[in-house]
Amino acid sequence: MEVRVLRYFIAAVAAESISGAAERLGVTQPTLSRQFMDLEAEFGHALFIRSNRKLRLTAKGERFYERAKSIVELCDRAKREMLEEDELAGEIRIAAGETPALKTLARAIKRLQAVAPKVRCTIVSGAEPTVKAELHSGVTDFGVFVGTADISAYSTLRLHAKDVWGVLTRADGPYAGKTRIEVTDLVDEPILCSSQAFERNEFAGWLNYLARDLHIVGTFNLLYNAYLLAQAGVGHVLALRGIINPEPGSGVIWLPLYPKLEADVIVAWEKQRRLSKPAQLLLDLLREEEAALDA
Numbered sequence: 001m002e003v004r005v006l007r008y009f010i011a012a013v014a015a016e017s018i019s020g021a022a023e024r025l026g027v028t029q030p031t032l033s034r035q036f037m038d039l040e041a042e043f044g045h046a047l048f049i050r051s052n053r054k055l056r057l058t059a060k061g062e063r064f065y066e067r068a069k070s071i072v073e074l075c076d077r078a079k080r081e082m083l084e085e086d087e088l089a090g091e092i093r094i095a096a097g098e099t100p101a102l103k104t105l106a107r108a109i110k111r112l113q114a115v116a117p118k119v120r121c122t123i124v125s126g127a128e129p130t131v132k133a134e135l136h137s138g139v140t141d142f143g144v145f146v147g148t149a150d151i152s153a154y155s156t157l158r159l160h161a162k163d164v165w166g167v168l169t170r171a172d173g174p175y176a177g178k179t180r181i182e183v184t185d186l187v188d189e190p191i192l193c194s195s196q197a198f199e200r201n202e203f204a205g206w207l208n209y210l211a212r213d214l215h216i217v218g219t220f221n222l223l224y225n226a227y228l229l230a231q232a233g234v235g236h237v238l239a240l241r242g243i244i245n246p247e248p249g250s251g252v253i254w255l256p257l258y259p260k261l262e263a264d265v266i267v268a269w270e271k272q273r274r275l276s277k278p279a280q281l282l283l284d285l286l287r288e289e290e291a292a293l294d295a
Contacts, residue, residue, distance in 0.1 A: 001042060003075050005035050006068040009047070012036070013065055016054040073139045088116035092279050095124040095134035096144035097196075098223065100242035101161035101265040104293075105144070108285040112278070119278040127196040127221060135270060141279040146240070147263040148200045154268035157286065160293045162262040165203075168230045168237040168244060171253045175236075180258040183210050190217040190235035192226050197238065206261045227252065 012021040012032065022029040040047050047061035057065060077091070092112075096102060109121055124134055128149050134140035135154070145151060146163060167181045174189065175181065183206070191214055197203065198219050207214060217235045220226040227244045230237045231252050239254065240263065246252040267286065269275065275283065 001039065003072060005039060006072050008032055008035055009039065009068055010065070010072060012048075012055060013057065018055065070137050070139065073137075077139060088278050088281065089118035090276060090278055091120050091122055092142075092276075092282055093122045093124065093134070093140045094142045094144065095126060095131040095140050097127055097131065097146035098125060098243050099144070099146045099163050099240065099263075099265050101146075101159050101163055102144065104159055104161060104289050105267070105286055108282055108289050111285050111289075112282050116278055116281065127194070128200075129196075131268075135268065138273075141269060141275065142283075143268045145266045145268060147197060148202050149266070151266055151268050153271070155271050157267045157283070157290070159265045159267065160290055161265060163240040163242075163265060164256060165206075165261040165263065166239060166241055166254050166256040168227055168239045168246065168252055168254050170230065170233055171251055173233070173236075175255060178255060181255050182258050183207055186210075186236070187213045188215055190215055192216075192218050192220060192229060192235040192237045194223070194226075194238070195219045195221055202263070203238070203261070206257065206259070 008021065008025060008027075011025055012018050015021040015024060018032050018036070019029050022032050025032070036048065043060075043064070045060040046058050047064055049056040049058055049061075094105075112119060112121075124130070124140070126134075128145060131143040131145060135143045143154070167175070167186075169175050175185065178185070186207075187210060193203075193216055198216065203214070218229070220229075220237075223237070223239055223243050226237045226239070227246070229235060231250055241254060241256065244254070246254060267283075269279075269283075
């Protein structure tokens with residue numbers, strides 16, 4: 001299997017036809033068809049569903065397509081890093097959960113821009129499964145985990161800033177007039193919780209024996225969508241402070257949990273991976289920003 005053939009395969013998927021890919025690539029259709037048949041023979045599985053209509057992938061083909069994209073991206077990245085080894089250039093890719101605590105990382109990136117203007121940063125937002133998948137792919141330099149996560153496989157830097165949990169709720173709802181939310185306030189009320197926090201049971205310790213009385217009516221991955229549900233009165237949203245600042249006139253407020261419940265924010269990278277020069281410089285700058293907070 002050659003990287004060139006993987007590029008052909010990806011092009012055929014994008015064009016949804018072998019003839020269309022052949023035209024874009026400047027090769028003949030029989031050449032591509034033969035390459036794909038050899039590829040299928042090598043793996044022992046059909047990758048395409050062949051018909052007179054648009055080209056479609058089999059289930060095995062879908063899985064292979066994702067791997068092929070990662071392999072090609074790794075090869076392209078390796079080439080770029082070799083060409084840019086003597087200068088600070090290239091890409092730093094960061095997969096991160098949504099958190100205001102990334103202001104420290106943002107300051108480090110701003111400083112990096114000043115000394116390495118040819119370096120670009122790509123941010124991929126997502127919860128723990130997305131962050132881990134990005135790190136595992138090999139194309140992502142750093143992952144940022146928020147809250148409870150298994151980080152034993154990574155080198156890590158725990159940020160000073162912590163996120164604070166609270167509730168997004170209607171100002172004219174059952175919590176009207178309150179300045180904080182206590183455990184008993186949540187009992188028997190409709191609650192919306194992030195998928196990650198729900199699966200990790202992050203509130204178990206805070207709720208104590210009342211955990212079984214929490215009435216979860218739904219989960220979410222994107223907080224803004226949940227905020228709209230809170231605005232509509234669907235339920236109270238367990239949310240970190242500062243990710244969503246309710247718009248004036250929205251009728252929604254954020255109230256902190258009491259006693260205070262905080263979430264750690266951790267920057268992670270693969271232990272066995274040698275960071276590129278730009279990535280290592282960014283990490284050094286981030287450590288400096290964190291050290292300044294101790295001063």
